[in-house]
Amino acid sequence: MHYRERITLEAGKRGGKPCVRGLRITVYDVLDQLAAGLSADEIIDDFPELEPDDIRACLQFAADRERHIGELRCA
Numbered sequence: 001m002h003y004r005e006r007i008t009l010e011a012g013k014r015g016g017k018p019c020v021r022g023l024r025i026t027v028y029d030v031l032d033q034l035a036a037g038l039s040a041d042e043i044i045d046d047f048p049e050l051e052p053d054d055i056r057a058c059l060q061f062a063a064d065r066e067r068h069i070g071e072l073r074c075a
Contacts, residue, residue, distance in 0.1 A: 003064065006057035018061060020054045030058040 008022045018027040025047050033043045040055045 001053055001057070003057040003060035006054055007061050020050060020058065023049055025050065027058045027061050030055060031062055034059075 006021050007018050007027060008020075009016060009018055010022065013019055013022070014024055014026050019025060020027065020030065029047075030043060030050070033046070034040075034055075038046075040052055043055060044050050044052070
């Protein structure tokens with residue numbers, strides 16, 4: 001599974017922030033909850049539309065973004 005299959009960008013939705021599968025749940029919503037210590041199951045309880053692969057896709061998105069930012073700094 002690649003995060004691009006689950007993370008979408010739409011100009012008119014949530015200010016163009018990356019969202020999960022076109023839902024109004026942003027990657028940042030998920031990452032904030034993970035950072036606050038919630039488990040994937042707890043996040044899915046809060047957002048029942050989400051699936052475990054969505055949580056993993058958010059983490060992959062964040063890792064990929066960080067990798068690209070690091071590459072830009074080194075260039």
